[in-house]
Amino acid sequence: xxxxxxxxxxxxxxxxxxxxxxxxxxxxxxxxxxxxxxxxxxxxxxxxxxxxxxxxxxxxxxxxxxxxxxxxxxxxxxxxxxxxxxxxxxxxxxxxxxxxxxxxxxxxxxxxxxxxxxxxxxxxxxxxxxxxxxxxxxxxxxxxxxxxxxxxxxxxxxxxxxxxxxxxxxxxxxxxxxxxxxxxxxxxxxxxxxxxxxxxxxxxxxxxxxxxxxxxxxxxx
Numbered sequence: 001x002x003x004x005x006x007x008x009x010x011x012x013x014x015x016x017x018x019x020x021x022x023x024x025x026x027x028x029x030x031x032x033x034x035x036x037x038x039x040x041x042x043x044x045x046x047x048x049x050x051x052x053x054x055x056x057x058x059x060x061x062x063x064x065x066x067x068x069x070x071x072x073x074x075x076x077x078x079x080x081x082x083x084x085x086x087x088x089x090x091x092x093x094x095x096x097x098x099x100x101x102x103x104x105x106x107x108x109x110x111x112x113x114x115x116x117x118x119x120x121x122x123x124x125x126x127x128x129x130x131x132x133x134x135x136x137x138x139x140x141x142x143x144x145x146x147x148x149x150x151x152x153x154x155x156x157x158x159x160x161x162x163x164x165x166x167x168x169x170x171x172x173x174x175x176x177x178x179x180x181x182x183x184x185x186x187x188x189x190x191x192x193x194x195x196x197x198x199x200x201x202x203x204x205x206x207x208x209x210x211x212x213x214x215x216x217x218x219x220x221x
Contacts, residue, residue, distance in 0.1 A: 122149045124171065126208055126218035132200035140179040140206060140218075144171040151177075155209045162199050166191075 123146030131137035140156060151166040156179060164179060169191065171177055177189055181199045184192035193199065200206070204220040 121213075122146055122210075122215065124149055124208065125216045126206050127176065129200050129204075129206060129218065129220045132202055132204070132220050133198045135195065135198040136182045138181045138198055138200050140200075141176055142171065142179065142208065142216075143176045144174060146173070148173045153211070154215070157207050157209070158199055158204050162195075164193050 122144070124142065124144050127141040127143045129138065129140050131139070142156075149171045151169040151171055154166045155163050156166075157163040167186075169177070175189075177191060179191045179193060181193050181195045183194045184190070186192060200220050202220050206218040206220065207214060208216040
């Protein structure tokens, strides 16, 4: 038979083991309980922050899951759509509408329109003066490099005051017309000044005008 002394030692040893095991189990369970309770506190705090910012609780949960603050901008400066967040200097001010996503902002001012006189200037030029000084042969060649132009009322002049005024004449698109100094009968491509002497000399400046506007000039060679 075992002695009472040895039985008592075994009982003490078992009690110590039970106490140590219980203490260890209590510490482990407490640690797991605290770890499991921490996310719940964080979610609650996120829901409170979202409510203060005017967001719904489910929006706060989505923001928390994606690492996004309640303002819709993540700490890295990237919005939920992946676009860079607006800086303070880029946000639209009060009364200034923000451009729609995927569109370019409208310019604040439109470029100035071209003056009407420049846009409406016909592309008519004086090509040459043939046989200057020979009344029966000299003629001014006028070329139209643009659309059809009505020459009615236009004038052609030399430096000595000789002026020819065009009648009801049209200069067709990309065509030409000859103004002869001599006498003849007008046709669509040839007009006659009916002068008794030559009009042009070498060095003369030929001037074509529409009213007071100078359309073209040419130096006789």
